[in-house]
Amino acid sequence: MKLLWEIFITFFKIGAFTFGGGYAMIPLMQHEVCTLKKWVREEDMVDVLVVAQSTPGAIAINSSTFIGYKIAGIKGAFAATLGVILPAFLIILSLAGLLMKYGDSAIMLKVFYGIRAVVVALIVAAVFKMFKSCITDYGTLLIAVISFFLLFYFRLTPVVAIIIGGIAGLIIYKVFLFSQDTKGDN
Amino acid sequence: MVYLQLFFSFFKIGLFSFGGGYAMIPLVQKEIEAHNWLTAQEFVDIIAVAEATPGPIAVNTATFVGFKTAGLMGGAVSTISVALPSFIIVLFIAKAVKKFSEHPVMKGLLYGIRPVVISLILLAAVFVAKTVLFAQNGFLGLDWISISIAVFALVGIIKFKMHPILLIILAALAGGILY
Numbered sequence: 001m002k003l004l005w006e007i008f009i010t011f012f013k014i015g016a017f018t019f020g021g022g023y024a025m026i027p028l029m030q031h032e033v034c035t036l037k038k039w040v041r042e043e044d045m046v047d048v049l050v051v052a053q054s055t056p057g058a059i060a061i062n063s064s065t066f067i068g069y070k071i072a073g074i075k076g077a078f079a080a081t082l083g084v085i086l087p088a089f090l091i092i093l094s095l096a097g098l099l100m101k102y103g104d105s106a107i108m109l110k111v112f113y114g115i116r117a118v119v120v121a122l123i124v125a126a127v128f129k130m131f132k133s134c135i136t137d138y139g140t141l142l143i144a145v146i147s148f149f150l151l152f153y154f155r156l157t158p159v160v161a162i163i164i165g166g167i168a169g170l171i172i173y174k175v176f177l178f179s180q181d182t183k184g185d186n
Numbered sequence: 187m188v189y190l191q192l193f194f195s196f197f198k199i200g201l202f203s204f205g206g207g208y209a210m211i212p213l214v215q216k217e218i219e220a221h222n223w224l225t226a227q228e229f230v231d232i233i234a235v236a237e238a239t240p241g242p243i244a245v246n247t248a249t250f251v252g253f254k255t256a257g258l259m260g261g262a263v264s265t266i267s268v269a270l271p272s273f274i275i276v277l278f279i280a281k282a283v284k285k286f287s288e289h290p291v292m293k294g295l296l297y298g299i300r301p302v303v304i305s306l307i308l309l310a311a312v313f314v315a316k317t318v319l320f321a322q323n324g325f326l327g328l329d330w331i332s333i334s335i336a337v338f339a340l341v342g343i344i345k346f347k348m349h350p351i352l353l354i355i356l357a358a359l360a361g362g363i364l365y
Contacts, residue, residue: 016335017351022242027343027351033281035347050299051279053306057200057272058210058244074277083275088241089265093258096235104359105196107362112238114361116318117332118353121339123311127304128344134300144301151309159204161302170291171296177297 003072009084010037011064016091020110022052022059024119026126029063029068040070043133054162060084141174188256191193191221193267196248201271203244210244214251222256275301 010032015098026049034042041059052062061081068080135141143165150156150164195217196277203210211233218224224232236246245265252264319336321329336356342348 010239013351017354018240018242019237019354021269022240024306024314025242026307031347031350032319046300046303047283047296049307050296051276051283053303054299054354055272055275055279056202056204057275058203058242059268060242061244061269061272062276065273068281069277069280071329077273077277077280081269084242085245085265086271088239088245089249089261091239091241092235092246093253093261095239096250096253106236110361110365111358112361113318113332114335114357114359115354116314117335117361118357120311120315120318122308122350123314123334124336124340125343127308130307132305133305140297140301144296144304147302152312153307157204158306161306162299164188165298165302166210166295167298169296170294173290173297177294178353 004075006037007068007071007076008079008083011068011085014064015060015084016087018060019115019119022063023123023126025060025063027122027129029067030126030129033067040067043131044070046130046133049130051183053158139176143168143172189259189263192255192260194254195221195331196252196264196267197270200244200247212249214247218251223251228254233242331360335360 014025014028014032017028026045030042030045033039035046040048048063049059051066052059055062062155064080064084065077068077070076072079092138135144147156147161147165151158151161156164199210199213199217203213215229218229232250233252236243239246245268248264248268249261256263278362280282283292315336318332319329320327339353339357342353343350
């Protein structure tokens, strides 16, 4: 019960301080879940994001559900998801009217301009932290570069990029790496 | 029965939007138009509110639309139903990943998907950077205040392991004072 409460509070904090959508949440999650609480290893965060990206729905909810499940099963998943949703829910209910009135006042715009600059840094930091566990050889580097160009220049949708990446991964793995893997096992 | 309508609409939105909150916006727009829940202006306001408040954009939007349409219960119903598909699907996937993580097909898939995830995150950074790091009247067309904030934050988080919440609060103050 104590663990569930801790999970709930941690994700409540994450939900309360994430501006600019799911991606800005990743570094905060890494900090809380990997560095402080040591619930999940840094390199496992990548797989959390793989699942969060490949499944429909908000990235924040997907990754919270997955991390919660990893820590404490279905109950953990429920505690984490509820925690990450609740701040947004409460804030919107209590502030919706005020925000519609003052959301575009000068001081609010300035404050959010500052926050948005940090959001850029937070997202770039997430890339830095995960680079080593994603880009392990020339094959993965190639997939990363090609997928970025396809996404950026040809506006490929994330799902299509993930499917193509998965297929490319299967082929490269099967052709070049599988034999090495089994040799290593023997 | 407005609650039922909200439930099905937001469940559908949660189920069919891939790629996070922003990808969800066109779907929400379609549902709102189909049911005449909000005016076009109100919808634009929602996006602004969702951006200005913390938390997943999907949740912000669902709560807001539900609340406007059918009060507190409406907000609760919409929020739960937008999160429900994610919750169920991820639980199934999490179990499968645990079970098959050593299977060669799963290894191959993950080998290819991991670098795509890096690209997707980098892309998100580029899109946010576009809205904040440039200024038409700035030196070289760049907004040096926000670039300084971003660089300071990046060094703070990577080198000094500063807490992201602290950085967000500092940036909010810096934004309020410097601009």
